[in-house]
Amino acid sequence: MNRVLIIGAGGVGNVVAHKCAQLPYIFGDIWLASRTLSKCEQIKAHVRRNVGRTIKTAQVDADNVPETVALIKRIQPALLINVALPYQDLHLMEACLQTGVHYLDTANYEPPDTAKFEYKWQWAYHTRFKQRGIMALLGCGFDPGVTNIFTAYAQKHHFDRIDTLDIVDCNAGTHGHPFATNFNPEINIREITQRGKFFENGKWHYTPPLSLHYRFKFPAGIGEHDIYLLYHEELESLVKHFKTLKRARFWMSFSQNYLTHLRVLQNVGLTRIDPVDFQGHKIVPIQFLKALLPDPASLAKNYTGKTCIGCIIRGVKNGKPRHYFVYNICDHAACYREVNAQAISYTTGVPAMIGAKLILEGTWRSSGVFNTEQFDPDPFMRDLNLYGLPWQETFPKKGFDGFLIKKKTT
Numbered sequence: 001m002n003r004v005l006i007i008g009a010g011g012v013g014n015v016v017a018h019k020c021a022q023l024p025y026i027f028g029d030i031w032l033a034s035r036t037l038s039k040c041e042q043i044k045a046h047v048r049r050n051v052g053r054t055i056k057t058a059q060v061d062a063d064n065v066p067e068t069v070a071l072i073k074r075i076q077p078a079l080l081i082n083v084a085l086p087y088q089d090l091h092l093m094e095a096c097l098q099t100g101v102h103y104l105d106t107a108n109y110e111p112p113d114t115a116k117f118e119y120k121w122q123w124a125y126h127t128r129f130k131q132r133g134i135m136a137l138l139g140c141g142f143d144p145g146v147t148n149i150f151t152a153y154a155q156k157h158h159f160d161r162i163d164t165l166d167i168v169d170c171n172a173g174t175h176g177h178p179f180a181t182n183f184n185p186e187i188n189i190r191e192i193t194q195r196g197k198f199f200e201n202g203k204w205h206y207t208p209p210l211s212l213h214y215r216f217k218f219p220a221g222i223g224e225h226d227i228y229l230l231y232h233e234e235l236e237s238l239v240k241h242f243k244t245l246k247r248a249r250f251w252m253s254f255s256q257n258y259l260t261h262l263r264v265l266q267n268v269g270l271t272r273i274d275p276v277d278f279q280g281h282k283i284v285p286i287q288f289l290k291a292l293l294p295d296p297a298s299l300a301k302n303y304t305g306k307t308c309i310g311c312i313i314r315g316v317k318n319g320k321p322r323h324y325f326v327y328n329i330c331d332h333a334a335c336y337r338e339v340n341a342q343a344i345s346y347t348t349g350v351p352a353m354i355g356a357k358l359i360l361e362g363t364w365r366s367s368g369v370f371n372t373e374q375f376d377p378d379p380f381m382r383d384l385n386l387y388g389l390p391w392q393e394t395f396p397k398k399g400f401d402g403f404l405i406k407k408k409t410t
Ligand code: NDP
Pocket: 007, 008, 009, 010, 011, 012, 013, 033, 034, 035, 036, 039, 060, 061, 062, 063, 083, 084, 085, 086, 088, 106, 107, 139, 140, 141, 142, 143, 144, 145, 182, 183, 184, 185, 187, 296, 297, 344, 347, 348
């Protein structure tokens, strides 16, 4: 029996628990542990109602390595799925090393006191994981995760050489709140307010936060949206693993309403990550802001509309230039009907389940620390179609520029 331990009972943890429960022949025994036990119990009740299976729950502080090691020794899972926060990554990897358990996460480590995410801290564990004979699969959500696999699939089946990559991520949904984030507000706002960064001609280039933007026409009825250049963690591993890339960029859609709220919050200091004195206490403004904002999981009930995330790739096949667009469309309301989640949690949780499935089956198995593009993309692409995230591909005449409505930069 394959026993799995999921850490983190947020929006993504809820989806992972549901999707694992749907596959009893792979995930024979499911444990969900998090800082707040009542959230695990709530998810357990939803899984029992929606899927008809009973998962087990536990309380754990994932920053406390001995406590996690004790939990792992008690449960004896084959794999730990980390869908807590990036701050816990290194502590959970350490606990897996001490107990000989495979590890998977969806977001790379960033230190709590510096809004800077890089793979270097987790890649540094490669030799220790290899020597222990276990694997860590990093960034197995949608972006990072599926976007890396889309790129690997394109390289394997459609290109002799990949020249450029543009990852586009659009949430065209409406949740009815004046301002909310679709996953953990602290992590989300830290990511968006960083400088933009993209790779071109062998170097990283930087832009002021949210300064480079275009109007982009998305497929499948999603329509026109403003997209903004962001730095996203998969760019780092993709540039490392696809050596022919001359340019790699990441774009995300934001509404003017969202950006106006964000600007005001920044201007009044509520997105600060350093502690400030408040009535004799130290508080971190962005953590206080998180307490005020809607819990991303709570958005699901009234969310309507769709998301589109995909990769636009330019390169060469058989000596001829080629453009390729591969993407998924996900419907918020359909996710709610299936697993009580909105599409951002769903598009993260389903790939985490698929990655876990491939590891447990032995389809993706090695020793060391890996990113998703380092394995054969075909089984993962097949499972996306089977387990809720079907993808589509087109070969447009023009690449990224062919989808632009009006070119405007500031
Ligand atoms: P949430 O904030 O909803 O959930 C995080 C959960 O982790 C909460 O239940 C929280 O507990 C728990 N947690 C936090 N710290 C600890 C700790 N020290 N010990 C145990 N549990 C802890 O976040 P989301 O579900 O929205 O996101 C989960 C992860 O998914 C994040 O890392 C995010 O960056 C990643 N993500 C990845 C994406 C991708 O495509 N690759 C896209 C979206 C998200 P408590 O309830 O007590 O606060």
